[in-house]
Amino acid sequence: MVALSAGPGAALAQGVAPAAAPDSALAIRIAGTGLEGVAASRAGAALTVAYENRTFRHPATALGLVWRHATAGASAPDTLWGIERRLGLACAAFPCVAGEAPRRVIYPGDRSFPAPPAGRRWGSTEQSLDFGLRPLWSYELGRIFDPVLIRLELSPEVRIEPWPGARARASLIIPLRDDFEADETHPDIDRVRPGVTTLEQYAWLPASCLASLSGGLFDDNRYGGSVGLARPLGGGLAWLDAQADLTGFVAFTDSGTLYSTPSHWSGFAGATIRAPDLPLSLRLRAARFLYGDRGVEVQLQRSLGDLDVALFAQRVEGDNIGGVRLVLPLPPLDRTTGSPVRVQLADRFAVDYRNEVGVAGTYLSGTASREELMRSLDPSSLAAYRARFLRAAGAAPQAEAGAPEPVSLTGMTGMVVTPWCGVARGGEVELGYNVISKGGATDHRGQHRNDVYYGTIGFLPRVEVGLRWTTIPGLKAFQELVPDTKLTDSDRMVSGRLEALPPRGLRPGLAFGIEDAVGTRRFHSTYAVSGLDLGTIPLRPRMTVGYAPRVLTATEHALDGAFGALAVSPGRAVTAAVEHDSKRVNVLLGVRGGFGIEARVGLLGLRHPAAGVGWHRRL
Numbered sequence: 001m002v003a004l005s006a007g008p009g010a011a012l013a014q015g016v017a018p019a020a021a022p023d024s025a026l027a028i029r030i031a032g033t034g035l036e037g038v039a040a041s042r043a044g045a046a047l048t049v050a051y052e053n054r055t056f057r058h059p060a061t062a063l064g065l066v067w068r069h070a071t072a073g074a075s076a077p078d079t080l081w082g083i084e085r086r087l088g089l090a091c092a093a094f095p096c097v098a099g100e101a102p103r104r105v106i107y108p109g110d111r112s113f114p115a116p117p118a119g120r121r122w123g124s125t126e127q128s129l130d131f132g133l134r135p136l137w138s139y140e141l142g143r144i145f146d147p148v149l150i151r152l153e154l155s156p157e158v159r160i161e162p163w164p165g166a167r168a169r170a171s172l173i174i175p176l177r178d179d180f181e182a183d184e185t186h187p188d189i190d191r192v193r194p195g196v197t198t199l200e201q202y203a204w205l206p207a208s209c210l211a212s213l214s215g216g217l218f219d220d221n222r223y224g225g226s227v228g229l230a231r232p233l234g235g236g237l238a239w240l241d242a243q244a245d246l247t248g249f250v251a252f253t254d255s256g257t258l259y260s261t262p263s264h265w266s267g268f269a270g271a272t273i274r275a276p277d278l279p280l281s282l283r284l285r286a287a288r289f290l291y292g293d294r295g296v297e298v299q300l301q302r303s304l305g306d307l308d309v310a311l312f313a314q315r316v317e318g319d320n321i322g323g324v325r326l327v328l329p330l331p332p333l334d335r336t337t338g339s340p341v342r343v344q345l346a347d348r349f350a351v352d353y354r355n356e357v358g359v360a361g362t363y364l365s366g367t368a369s370r371e372e373l374m375r376s377l378d379p380s381s382l383a384a385y386r387a388r389f390l391r392a393a394g395a396a397p398q399a400e401a402g403a404p405e406p407v408s409l410t411g412m413t414g415m416v417v418t419p420w421c422g423v424a425r426g427g428e429v430e431l432g433y434n435v436i437s438k439g440g441a442t443d444h445r446g447q448h449r450n451d452v453y454y455g456t457i458g459f460l461p462r463v464e465v466g467l468r469w470t471t472i473p474g475l476k477a478f479q480e481l482v483p484d485t486k487l488t489d490s491d492r493m494v495s496g497r498l499e500a501l502p503p504r505g506l507r508p509g510l511a512f513g514i515e516d517a518v519g520t521r522r523f524h525s526t527y528a529v530s531g532l533d534l535g536t537i538p539l540r541p542r543m544t545v546g547y548a549p550r551v552l553t554a555t556e557h558a559l560d561g562a563f564g565a566l567a568v569s570p571g572r573a574v575t576a577a578v579e580h581d582s583k584r585v586n587v588l589l590g591v592r593g594g595f596g597i598e599a600r601v602g603l604l605g606l607r608h609p610a611a612g613v614g615w616h617r618r619l
Helices: 024-031 059-070 379-384 386-393
Strands: 036-043 046-052 079-086 089-097 129-141 148-160 166-178 197-205 209-217 222-233 238-253 256-259 264-274 280-288 294-304 307-316 319-329 341-345 348-354 428-436 450-460 463-476 488-501 509-515 525-533 542-548 561-571 574-580 585-592 597-604 608-618
Touching: 024 036, 024 046, 024 059, 046 059, 059 079, 059 089, 059 379, 059 386, 089 197, 129 348, 294 450, 379 386, 428 597
Parallel strands: 046 079, 129 341
Antiparallel strands: 036 046, 079 089, 129 148, 148 166, 166 197, 197 209, 209 222, 222 238, 238 256, 238 264, 264 280, 280 294, 294 307, 307 319, 319 348, 428 450, 428 608, 450 463, 463 488, 488 509, 509 525, 525 542, 542 561, 561 574, 574 585, 585 597, 597 608
């Protein structure tokens, strides 16, 4: 086992690594871990290992395995250069010094980028065939007579890497379900038809510029070509990226193939900035979108383990569009390797939620993506996933102690319906459901119950974000205008809280928050809350006081004025809370079970029942 620390790095030798002798024995051992195309060479106390990682979800895991094998035995190097290839192309180098976890990333074209090892690549399957299955899913919510519309398709795909930096793809689209009406933009949508079929080429140009070129059949019935250029700055903490597409229309209908001459331009130019120690990025883009509309986009993305969560806002032709993007991992977590033919699901599945229905603000997809090729090859991702490196290297990372913050009936961390002065820890996620009886409901109180579906995310170390969908069973939307409507009334909302000062001992904490920040604000609150956490004494009491002013116009202010609460935990798995929410007195009992599950029951106004269940996970 190798002992590693995260202390300041010793100075690494600069310049190109000297000529070195191949170390085939080490390359063979590393190839046995599931890495491919492994080559290794030594020059004195310096070791260089190049490899392709198509097995593990994150580069930190692959680098940790390389470190573990490289430092085993008496010939451990003082300096290790780990070079990760993608599509057979060297994309990033990680300099590691004995006793330290890596913190830097160097890109081809930089003067200090090491020369990759020469000689045989062990475990190489560079020209293997990959057969994948990609699910395609579109949906629309909120129509009066068709509340939920779904389109589901499967896209089997074959991929091959014919030479370094290149990838050839061919796919087919098989429709399974389509609830939408006829679409003139996609006249072959209900037919088995060709999917993305392209040839992509990536290459590093001087000064660490990554260029891409792709041509063929793209998504959304477009064919043509695309060219892009990206440039890392600040050691990978910032990226410039631009792309231009020239496409035409193509559709494979019952009456034959319809097409137009490629004459339509689309593309974007933008910049991405990353946080030094968090897998967090802020991306700004100006774009001419796929359907000719122009606009700008800002996106804030956080990687939570293998899940990516992004909040985005667009200004397109005078309209404001916002939403959430999720990129979900598909099983298995570790991919199959070592075979000339691989059959498996696509590794990730993307889902978008937009507050506006339509095609405005749509990018051309299916093209070569520099961003995707270089995913997680940056110093912020490497630092954030240091624990994965340590586990793979054979050193146990320090476990983070502490139970998760209880979530209230609103879907945010708190007491019963009032907020706590802290936030969910960075990287924590809770998904759940609360049902509130009609007597305790916020919307249409006394007439209909409120069903709350929520997701709470520790988006940043001191920032919590809540996404919530509230349905009101029995109440039909627009019923006064359309008596036979089938659409159940519902509300979608985004909430956030900033922890300005964490509570410590007898020092009170302070937080500011907003719930139901946009839209009609039927469940709205803006508030400041302070509190004490006396977890060192019996019953581990918590106390809060706060005030909710009417800052914004809202249909309903859920909190309105002064509020306060007291919670105790007689056992680590049990929490009881009592509060005054500015309008009434509420009580709640929460019980944490195994597998991250917590159940809660309460009485609102001391007589109206409410209950819920949540599932918590730290990613």
